Amino acid sequence: MNIAPDRQDINRTYYREHRDHIRARQIMLHNERRDSDLCIKCGAAILDKEFIQCERCREAIRQRHQRLKAEVIIQYGGRCACCGESDVHFLAIDHINGGGNVHRKQTGIGTGAYFYKWLRKHKYPKGYRVLCFNCNFSLGAYGMCPHQELKQLITSVPEHEAIQYEHRS
Ligand SMILES: [Zn+2]
Numbered sequence: 001m002n003i004a005p006d007r008q009d010i011n012r013t014y015y016r017e018h019r020d021h022i023r024a025r026q027i028m029l030h031n032e033r034r035d036s037d038l039c040i041k042c043g044a045a046i047l048d049k050e051f052i053q054c055e056r057c058r059e060a061i062r063q064r065h066q067r068l069k070a071e072v073i074i075q076y077g078g079r080c081a082c083c084g085e086s087d088v089h090f091l092a093i094d095h096i097n098g099g100g101n102v103h104r105k106q107t108g109i110g111t112g113a114y115f116y117k118w119l120r121k122h123k124y125p126k127g128y129r130v131l132c133f134n135c136n137f138s139l140g141a142y143g144m145c146p147h148q149e150l151k152q153l154i155t156s157v158p159e160h161e162a163i164q165y166e167h168r169s
């Protein structure tokens with residue numbers, strides 16, 4: 001039987017035992033790099049001085065965030081619960097009983113990546129749904145989405161009153 005700990009375990013143990021020391025060194029390295037306009041992650045030169053990470057590291061972070069977001073959206077059905085939009089770029093997670101921001105503040109979940117991470121960590125709890133930006137905005141601003149109004153209109157019109165289109169022959 002192989003009882004040799006794998007590399008990850010060794011790293012983890014090493015990290016646990018030297019945590020404070022490693023963190024202090026990381027912070028020092030970050031500060032040094034930031035002060036010299038270098039990427040705090042990889043130390044490469046930064047072209048856009050507005051950022052503390054280089055273009056490549058920012059792209060990597062962005063892609064990781066997109067992957068995480070897509071993963072969470074798919075777990076919640078992958079489509080806008082109102083209109084069915086399925087392009088992940090237009091979609092976001094909505095707290096069903098409203099007050100998403102209040103809820104996030106209360107639970108300290110934060111927004112964006114932190115929020116998605118929180119949902120994943122808690123095994124995608126109930127009470128959230130996918131909405132596209134349009135439907136999300138309408139529900140937030142008017143308490144109702146034009147899509148629902150339209151659906152109600154369609155279902156409330158009796159069959160015989162429905163407009164019949166006649167073709168000219
Ligand atoms: Zn970098």
Ligand SMILES: [Zn+2]
Pocket residue numbers: 080081082083084085131132133134135136
């Ligand atoms: Zn929608």
Ligand SMILES: [Zn+2]
Pocket residue numbers: 082083134135145146147148
């Ligand atoms: Zn809608």
